[in-house]
Amino acid sequence: MEAKKGYKAFAKGxxxxxxxxxxxxxxxxxxPYTTALAILENxxxxxxxxxxxxxxxxxxxxxxxxxxxDESSLIVGELMIDEGPSxxxxxxxxxxxxxxxxRRSCHIxxxxxxxxxxx
Numbered sequence: 001m002e003a004k005k006g007y008k009a010f011a012k013g014x015x016x017x018x019x020x021x022x023x024x025x026x027x028x029x030x031x032p033y034t035t036a037l038a039i040l041e042n043x044x045x046x047x048x049x050x051x052x053x054x055x056x057x058x059x060x061x062x063x064x065x066x067x068x069x070d071e072s073s074l075i076v077g078e079l080m081i082d083e084g085p086s087x088x089x090x091x092x093x094x095x096x097x098x099x100x101x102x103r104r105s106c107h108i109x110x111x112x113x114x115x116x117x118x119x
């Protein structure tokens with residue numbers, strides 16, 4: 001098994017369900033870094049703000065590890081949204097009953113590549 005190339009960033013345990021983050025992530029997958037940031041800044045979703053932070057962190061890792069890189073030469077390569085741990089809460093109902101409420105969380109992992117690099 002071959003190691004994946006690229007510059008990575010992770011965010012774990014974010015307080016939002018993976019189901020809500022995935023449609024926003026689909027919009028920026030395999031897009032240039034500057035275009036992806038522009039898309040995320042103009043989206044009115046909370047998940048866009050969380051994704052923007054992780055993508056910017058991956059780009060900062062890339063620029064720190066390779067000083068010859070430029071922001072315009074980066075592309076969002078791999079973007080995975082996984083489910084994190086769920087917290088169960090009690091939701092009071094009528095007649096003294098209670099339902100369970102699942103507070104879901106997610107993990108985001110981003111790999112940023114150079115535009116001319118091989119996969």
